Every structure is written in structure tokens, then in C-alpha cells.
Amino acid sequence: MSPRHPYEVIASEHLWQSRWYSLRQDRLRAADGSEVTYTVVEKPAAVWVVPVTAQGALVLIHQYRYPVDDWCLEVPAGNVEPGCDPAQMAARELREEIGGTAEQIIPVAEFYTMNGIGNEIAWVFLALGVTLGQPSREPTEHIDLCTVPIAEGLRMARTGQIKDGPSALAILLCAAELSAHFPESM
Amino acid sequence: MSPRHPYEVIASEHLWQSRWYSLRQDRLRAADGSEVTYTVVEKPAAVWVVPVTAQGALVLIHQYRYPVDDWCLEVPAGNVEPGCDPAQMAARELREEIGGTAEQIIPVAEFYTMNGIGNEIAWVFLALGVTLGQPSREPTEHIDLCTVPIAEGLRMARTGQIKDGPSALAILLCAAELSAHFPESM
Numbered sequence: 001m002s003p004r005h006p007y008e009v010i011a012s013e014h015l016w017q018s019r020w021y022s023l024r025q026d027r028l029r030a031a032d033g034s035e036v037t038y039t040v041v042e043k044p045a046a047v048w049v050v051p052v053t054a055q056g057a058l059v060l061i062h063q064y065r066y067p068v069d070d071w072c073l074e075v076p077a078g079n080v081e082p083g084c085d086p087a088q089m090a091a092r093e094l095r096e097e098i099g100g101t102a103e104q105i106i107p108v109a110e111f112y113t114m115n116g117i118g119n120e121i122a123w124v125f126l127a128l129g130v131t132l133g134q135p136s137r138e139p140t141e142h143i144d145l146c147t148v149p150i151a152e153g154l155r156m157a158r159t160g161q162i163k164d165g166p167s168a169l170a171i172l173l174c175a176a177e178l179s180a181h182f183p184e185s186m
Numbered sequence: 187m188s189p190r191h192p193y194e195v196i197a198s199e200h201l202w203q204s205r206w207y208s209l210r211q212d213r214l215r216a217a218d219g220s221e222v223t224y225t226v227v228e229k230p231a232a233v234w235v236v237p238v239t240a241q242g243a244l245v246l247i248h249q250y251r252y253p254v255d256d257w258c259l260e261v262p263a264g265n266v267e268p269g270c271d272p273a274q275m276a277a278r279e280l281r282e283e284i285g286g287t288a289e290q291i292i293p294v295a296e297f298y299t300m301n302g303i304g305n306e307i308a309w310v311f312l313a314l315g316v317t318l319g320q321p322s323r324e325p326t327e328h329i330d331l332c333t334v335p336i337a338e339g340l341r342m343a344r345t346g347q348i349k350d351g352p353s354a355l356a357i358l359l360c361a362a363e364l365s366a367h368f369p370e371s372m
Contacts, residue, residue, distance in 0.1 A: 109346030115251040160295030
């Protein structure tokens with residue numbers, strides 16, 4: 001098996017920093033002695049929460065995303081704040097983005113969202129028994145709610161209709177768990 | 187339905203630029219008159235290519251990713267270069283990363299990889315009838331090859347074993363097409 005870390009870090013500096021993410025530039029020495037520069041989008045881990053009501057409806061948000069100038073179907077998501085437990089952050093995103101509370105929040109999987117340029121890890125949670133209330137959103141969040149039957153949500157994720165990649169994958173990673181809880185819906 | 191674009195761009199500048207991606211900072215005026223700053227990871231679109239041999243084996247690469255300091259199972263992927271056709275880039279990534287040639291390259295879907303902070307679009311292609319040869323890799327690419335039966339590859343993507351999110355989603359978005367071509371493998 002290949003070595004864990006083929007580079008030695010010679011120097012590292014932040015080119016830009018913000019509350020949401022930062023840009024870190026590393027000077028590296030490769031195994032063959034050559035030097036390379038790697039610039040990394042440094043970002044906290046984030047949670048993606050798949051909300052399902054007791055009646056078996058998947059709750060999606062329709063959200064404007066400035067970076068792509070497009071409205072996307074997504075599930076609630078957000079950065080994990082320092083010192084916060086990911087499951088607590090999942091509950092908080094649910095509350096803030098859809099005014100939701102859940103009977104149960106289940107950790108499902110994790111993945112890297114952009115491992116070629118950034119270090120973000122996505123933690124996927126399934127929120128069961130979700131009831132909807134009044135969301136409290138940030139001023140840059142433009143959001144509409146939309147609920148679909150679970151099977152329809154899975155179909156939308158499988159066919160590219162959910163254009164936010166991490167949301168689509170989060171939903172598909174929940175498929176086995178959803179099938180166990182809602183066998184009649186699949 | 188909500189307006190297409192809730193912001194007016196007041197100013198825009200690049201904070202940092204490179205061959206692979208750049209950082210653009212925009213000053214925006216929201217519909218309520220308030221001003222916000224949005225910093226966008228500006229990145230060319232990229233292709234993710236799911237390579238399958240005539241015998242029904244999915245070809246994965248096991249690649250070191252410096253930003254996450256981890257080895258990940260992935261499918262070949264890379265930025266679309268200016269003036270290049272995405273399907274041509276898919277063929278090129280196949281050739282460069284696994285030394286592969288395909289009988290057929292099918293466009294399957296597209297998604298955003300990081301729509302909260304960046305504008306990257308992922309175009310997913312399914313490459314059928316792939317034969318493997320000698321790859322020609324970039325010096326920062328550390329790659330091993332691994333082939334698995336299609337059903338096993340789909341299972342790995344569904345259960346989080348393929349930790350590169352866009353690769354896992356690319357494989358799952360190909361499921362219907364794979365099922366049509368390899369009904370006995372599913």
C-alpha cells in the first residue's frame with residue numbers, strides 16, 4: 001500500500017480567512033525531492049440533514065445559491081461550529097432552516113465534498129418524525145419549502161433533479177435506513 | 187416563485203487566482219437595500235467519468251488527496267479546459283488517469299459540487315466498453331487502480347465506502363443506465 005502522506009510540508013500560510021472558509025497555501029516537498037505548491041480551501045466540517053415527517057414525507061428546501069446563480073432543491077445543511085457536536089448542529093440546522101424538530105436524529109455516513117481542492121467533510125444525518133414550524137433564517141438565505149413522498153425524493157436524487165450534489169448524495173445514503181423505517185413507501 | 191436573482195452586484199474583484207480555481211469577492215445589494223459580501227470559489231466545470239469494462243467491471247482509482255490527507259476511492263475526474271468539449275475531456279481524463287479508452291461515452295447528469303461557496307458544475311459521464319492501458323499522470327497524482335463488479339461498486343457508493351462525494355454520486359446517477367446495459371449484474 002502507498003504511504004499515508006507522500007508530501008513533507010515545508011511552509012504554510014493563510015492567503016485569506018473568513019468566518020465560513022479560508023484559503024491556505026502550502027509549500028510541499030514530494031517523495032522525489034521536487035517542490036509543489038498546493039492551495040487548499042480550508043472549511044469546517046458541515047452537516048447535511050435529511051428531514052422526514054412521521055407520515056413519510058421528505059422535506060426539501062428550494063434555495064437561491066448566489067455562487068451558481070440558481071435555485072436548488074436541497075436538504076438543510078450548515079457548518080459545524082467549533083465545540084459543537086455534529087448531531088446538535090443537525091438539530092439546529094433543522095430548526096433554523098425549516099423550523100423543524102425531530103423525534104430522532106440518526107448519523108448515517110460521511111463524505112468529502114471537494115477533496116481535490118478543499119478539506120470539507122460532510123456528515124449526513126437522517127431526521128425522523130420531523131414536524132415543521134417557523135424557521136429563523138440568516139439574511140442571505142432565500143428559501144421555500146417543499147415536501148415530497150420518500151420514493152419521489154429518492155427518484156429526484158437518482159435522476160439529477162436535486163442539483164445540489166451533497167444533498168442528492170445525502171438522500172441516497174439514507175435510502176437503506178428509509179427503507180427500514182418506511183418499507184411501504186419504497 | 188421567487189425572483190431569479192435577489193442581489194445586485196455593486197463590485198467584484200479577484201482576491202487570488204490560479205490555474206485550477208480562483209477566489210472572487212463580490213459586494214452585493216440585497217432586495218431590502220442592505221449590502222453583503224459574498225466570496226466565491228470560482229472554478230471551471232469538471233467531468234466525473236464512471237468507467238465500466240465490457241465484462242461489467244467498474245474501474246475505481248485509489249488516490250491520495252492532499253487537502254484531506256487521505257486515500258480515496260474515486261472515478262476519474264478533472265477540470266474542463268477552456269474551449270474543450272466536456273465529452274472530449276471525459277475521454278482525456280479516462281486516458282490520463284487509467285490509460286483507458288471507451289467504446290462509448292454517455293452524458294448522464296450534472297450537479298453542483300459546492301453551491302454554497304463555489305460555482306463548480308460536475309458533468310457526469312458513463313464510459314462503456316473501457317479497456318485499460320498505461321496512464322499518463324500529473325506529478326501530484328498518486329493513484330492505484332481497482333476494479334469491482336458493478337453491483338459491488340453501487341453498494342460501495344450507497345454505503346459511504348466511496349468517500350469522495352462527487353464520485354459516489356456520479357456512480358449512483360449512472361445506476362439506471364448501468365441497469366439497462368448490464369441487467370444481469372444488478
